[in-house]
Amino acid sequence: MAIYRYTQVDIVALTPTSFSDVAVSERADLQRLLQDRIEILDPNLLVISEEFSDWEESKRRIDLLALDREGNVVVVELKRTEDGGHMELQALRYAAMVSAITFADAEKTFANYLAKRDDVRDAKETLLSFLGWDEPIESDFGKAVRVMLVAAEFSKEITTSVLWLREQRIDISCVRIKPYGTREELFLDVQTIIPLPEAEAYQIKIRQKQAAKDGSTVSAWNGHDFYVSLGEFDDANWDDCRKYGFVAGSGGRWFTRTLDHLFVGARVFVLIPKHGYVGVGIVKEKNQTVDKFMVGEGSEAKCLLDLPLSAKDMSNHIGDPDMCSNLVRVEWIKTVSRDQPFWEPGLFASRHTACKLKDQNTIDRVCQRFGIDSTAGN
Numbered sequence: 359m360a361i362y363r364y365t366q367v368d369i370v371a372l373t374p375t376s377f378s379d380v381a382v383s384e385r386a387d388l389q390r391l392l393q394d395r396i397e398i399l400d401p402n403l404l405v406i407s408e409e410f411s412d413w414e415e416s417k418r419r420i421d422l423l424a425l426d427r428e429g430n431v432v433v434v435e436l437k438r439t440e441d442g443g444h445m446e447l448q449a450l451r452y453a454a455m456v457s458a459i460t461f462a463d464a465e466k467t468f469a470n471y472l473a474k475r476d477d478v479r480d481a482k483e484t485l486l487s488f489l490g491w492d493e494p495i496e497s498d499f500g501k502a503v504r505v506m507l508v509a510a511e512f513s514k515e516i517t518t519s520v521l522w523l524r525e526q527r528i529d530i531s532c533v534r535i536k537p538y539g540t541r542e543e544l545f546l547d548v549q550t551i552i553p554l555p556e557a558e559a560y561q562i563k564i565r566q567k568q569a570a571k572d573g574s575t576v577s578a579w580n581g582h583d584f585y586v587s588l589g590e591f592d593d594a595n596w597d598d599c600r601k602y603g604f605v606a607g608s609g610g611r612w613f614t615r616t617l618d619h620l621f622v623g624a625r626v627f628v629l630i631p632k633h634g635y636v637g638v639g640i641v642k643e644k645n646q647t648v649d650k651f652m653v654g655e656g657s658e659a660k661c662l663l664d665l666p667l668s669a670k671d672m673s674n675h676i677g678d679p680d681m682c683s684n685l686v687r688v689e690w691i692k693t694v695s696r697d698q699p700f701w702e703p704g705l706f707a708s709r710h711t712a713c714k715l716k717d718q719n720t721i722d723r724v725c726q727r728f729g730i731d732s733t734a735g736n
Contacts, residue, residue: 360374402581427581535548606685633701
């Protein structure tokens with residue numbers, strides 16, 4: 359499918375090109391830039407190494423080594439060629455070689471990667487924050503290895519192999535990055551071609567149905583649904599959350615850091631402890647301290663703290679980012695008052711401020727009660 363440039367007088371097709379024609383190299387250009395913008399390939403990845411080769415008796419290198427939010431290891435293999443070469447075989451070899459990696463291994467690898475990039479972040483804390491864990495859980499780490507093939511185009515041999523591997527329950531995908539334009543003005547069309555998003559959503563539903571048949575409603579995380587516990591204290595009130603569009607956490611960094619996992623586009627299911635579920639919404643901005651949260655747009659924007667609030671004192675601990683209230687902007691799909699919550703035995707609840715919501719029964723029942731589509735966003 360062609361890519362077009364829209365102007366006031368015409369719609370002009372952009373000229374397809376190749377990375378070699380515009381002098382874009384695989385490692386010096388494409389790989390270098392993608393490691394800093396890995397969300398282009400998948401918003402739920404964290405790169406922990408480039409040119410990874412930490413094994414004995416082999417000089418082979420993984421282009422990019424990453425983790426997903428489930429704690430799975432992800433091998434990203436890049437090729438700028440038009441057919442992808444034999445990248446699927448190469449990537450499978452790499453996947454086998456990293457299949458035994460532990461959290462401690464990943465921490466060491468990530469620390470080396472950060473040091474090479476003069477990145478002052480703490481490797482362990484960054485990993486734990488990304489995964490939504492308080493402490494390393496080796497039993498939940500590296501349960502699977504995913505393979506992501508990235509190329510300008512894929513030959514029929516590769517796509518046939520990938521489809522067959524997926525039938526064998528190997529988590530392998532193909533992302534096409536097609537260049538258009540010139541070296542001076544280059545455009546990239548990025549598309550996941552295997553699995554197609556529609557097919558992936560269907561496969562998730564099939565896995566969830568099978569889990570239900572097996573007597574469990576807890577299945578693989580769907581990649582976008584989160585649970586949020588909204589405790590009401592002097593610095594947090596559900597009425598303010600509904601009115602101004604946010605969820606909040608307070609009481610120290612241990613309680614608020616899990617809000618960092620709520621990415622833009624994620625869906626949140628909000629529960630007031632000892633009451634029940636009171637809202638479902640879509641994240642619009644990442645976690646921020648209360649003094650930076652603005653309501654309105656442009657010249658009309660005002661700091662939340664300058665507006666009428668039901669909370670007694672949301673300004674508590676202002677100036678201390680570890681102790682003050684943290685807010686995540688949300689566009690509500692459905693909310694109810696704290697006097698009309700939804701709760702029934704078997705629904706998911708947790709002491710964490712935010713965590714991945716894997717319980718399909720909770721997702722289905724809350725959505726049914728609130729009259730919204732339980733599969734929205736899949």
